[in-house]
Amino acid sequence: MENLLNGIEEITLMGPGPSCVNKAVLDAMAKSTLGHLDPKFINIMDAIKEQMKTLLHTNNKLTIPVSGTGSAGMETCFVNLIEKDDPVLILINGVFGMRMQDVATRLGADVDTIEFEWGTPVVVDEVKAKLSEKKYKIVAVVHAETSTGVKNPVPEIGALVKDTDALYLVDAVTSLGGIPIRLDDWNIDVFYSGTQKCLSCPPGLAPISFSEKAVEAIKKRKTKVPNWYLDLTMIINYWEGATRAYHHTAPINMLYALYQALYLILEEGEENVHKRHMNNHLRLVNGLDKIGIKMLVDSQYRLPMLNSVYIPQGADDAGVRSALLKDHKIEIGAGLGPLAGKIWRIGLMGHTARSENVDKLLTALKSLI
Ligand SMILES: Cc1ncc(COP(=O)(O)O)c(C=O)c1O
Structure with missing residues (x-):
């Protein structure tokens, strides 16, 4: 008898939640x-x-x-x-x-x-x-x-x-x-x-x-x-x-x-945890800027753990998200309500907020847009 749980692979969860679990x-x-x-x-x-x-x-x-x-x-x-x-x-x-x-x-x-x-x-x-x-x-x-x-x-x-x-x-x-x-x-x-x-x-x-x-x-x-x-x-x-x-x-x-x-x-310390979120957010924003992807929210109101970015012109919203998942094992989120089809939501929450995840996503995105 097939056990569906055997088919579960590790996905880097970079959407609006759930996040990666330690x-x-x-x-x-x-x-x-x-x-x-x-x-x-x-x-x-x-x-x-x-x-x-x-x-x-x-x-x-x-x-x-x-x-x-x-x-x-x-x-x-x-x-x-x-x-x-x-x-x-x-x-x-x-x-x-x-x-x-x-x-x-x-x-x-x-x-x-x-x-x-x-x-x-x-x-x-x-x-x-x-x-x-x-x-x-x-x-x-x-x-x-x-x-x-x-x-x-x-x-x-x-x-x-x-x-x-x-x-x-x-x-x-x-x-x-x-x-x-x-x-x-x-x-x-x-x-x-x-x-x-x-x-x-x-x-x-x-x-x-x-x-x-x-x-x-x-x-x-x-x-x-x-x-x-x-x-x-x-x-x-x-x-x-x-x-x-x-x-x-x-x-x-x-x-x-x-x-x-x-x-x-x-154990990590609350302040260190907050700093880790902020540092990885800044690393992401900087990397996205280099590949021409712009942020939705003005910098003073941005959340470090949830980054809304404009889908670049000509990029296929669902196509890019599904290629990220299928070929790179990375999940990001779609826009909701009036922002559907206009933005992607990139999560850097908790255990996801690590530099290797930011770099992996930037490399993957660069190859897809
Ligand atoms: C701000 C906010 N409030 C409430 C909820 C609802 O939480 P849940 O989906 O865990 O029921 C969510 C889920 O994404 C959320 O982001």
């Missing part, structure tokens, strides 16, 4: 599965919470990984906080801001948005004006907009939200582990991320963190959280306290992987 993380997943209430496993869970607090620069007690991908993190944040007609402001400059709008609208929130051109950042003064017009329960923004490669001014927006009663909700799916993020200093109340980008873990977990103010808002709900699986009031009894209560069976081996991935980042 062998130590894959090995961690292959360790024996423990029971979800085994004291040894509980110790690993506790260690993950501490690793996350260190990396997020927060004292938030409610800092845990949720089962599911980044979108489960997004759902967890909104579903635990929103009740019908709650006023929510969402800042949109790409696909993932739009996804937030969809999630919050489905929950019956009274959603206002401010939209910005794709490829440009959120304009802080426009947010300031909106906040002076209306009171919001939540103000939400994507830190690293993966659909465009733009970094949004998260600390500056946080400074504005701090002067209101609103909770500040930040998507850090692509930013965490690639650029600095400091929850407590930046006034972030509600945070979610994903494992398959700069944490360089396979997809499957969503780190989240809620401030005391956000936890109070959950406690003040008049109605039950309308989603059983993501209800933090129940999940927390498995992640905290002397006796742990079963909620759902934890994805044990994925949690080993997250532990190992966070271990590697903290």
